[in-house]
Amino acid sequence: MGCTAERLALALRAAAAVIAVHRDELVELDRAIGDADHGENMHRGFTAVVAKLVGGGFDTPGAVLKVTATTLISTVGGASGPLYGTAFLRASTALGDTSEVDGPGAAAALRGALDGVVARGKAEVGDKTMVDALAPAVEAAKAAAEAGGDVAAVLAVAAEAGERGAESTVPLVARKGRASYLGERSAGHLDPGARSTALLLRALADEAGAS
């Protein structure tokens, strides 16, 4: 079974709850190599997203992603605002007006999200950013979709790869974003944006992938 607009909206509300639970953790990660606001930024953004989604009335999963994008852009405040905003916007574009997301659709949406983040922030894998979580997730999703996986299967492997990708940022020296000002001192810490990406992917896999 594919993922409808309704289910996706539920999944994003679940993602918002996960962000709320991990808010302080994200703040602490950002305190180590940034300005200690990533948890607050994400919490503020996703709280606003939930407020937009509660009414329902979205025809397509693409429409749900689009309102998520514009809300994040307007409310997040930090670098992650335009980055996640562009990611959700491109994911929305990738879905077009399909009414149910299937395995290949989910893989394409993730691909769009990654392309958006890279277009906006110009980071590459290894720069210690959310790209380090998202890029392997996109690769894994692509492989799973090509092997015939459904939404649940595609999102599950993406979430797993995203978590591993986030962990891979620990030894890295940041080359993009605020943490790059720290140079070598940024090594030894988990990147907050990579962590939030992994959290979002996991929440989407658990909810949007469920049937």
Added chain:
Amino acid sequence: MTIGLVLVSHSARLAEGVAELAGQMAPDVPIQPAGGLPDGSLGTDYDLVSAAVERADRGDGVVLLYDLGSAQMTAELVAEADSGARKLFVADAPLVEGAVAAAVAAQGGADLDGVAAAAATAVGQAGGPEQEFAAGAAGARAEPTAEAVAEPSRSAEVVLRNQVGLHARPAALLARSIADLQAEVTVTFRGTEVDARSVLALMGLNAGGGETVTVQARGADADEAVQRILDLAERQFDE
């Protein structure tokens, strides 16, 4: 033609301060600070930047300048979302120097490309007057052409009769006084020659009160350019 400026910063006070600084040299240019989040905390706010662009645009276009990376992303997002309705350009430039250079270029009547170029070529002052200064009203300047060589030229020694010499305000007045003229104008002090339309470069000369500088102009309006600068100095830069 008046290009507007929007200063995108994480800090409301930083944006306001830079707007104040740049505005001193460009009284007729709409300069809109867009800093901080609505609740007063640090960050960049998409809606705030969009609204600032709207206020800064007189129909000729707006150049956006930013402080840190995420402010750049917000500025670019605003420019993209506008999708051609307005003429917008996000300048990759140091915020303070870029804003001053862009403001002066806009005051001189430069178009969007000219203001953008002025911002993009603005450099810091740390290297002192020996450094090459590329900043200034690049767009407002008449392109030097082959004919220019045959065009009238004039030079004069100008005594800086005001107290502070070619400090920020006098430098801005000087650059502005010749902005609309068809002439290449330079100011030379102690062996360093700079573009008279570049406020930053003029300031970089460190020519103090009582000093004498050499003004050279070439082009159709060479006489007028030198005369205006002489008059300005005579009036002690209206101090």
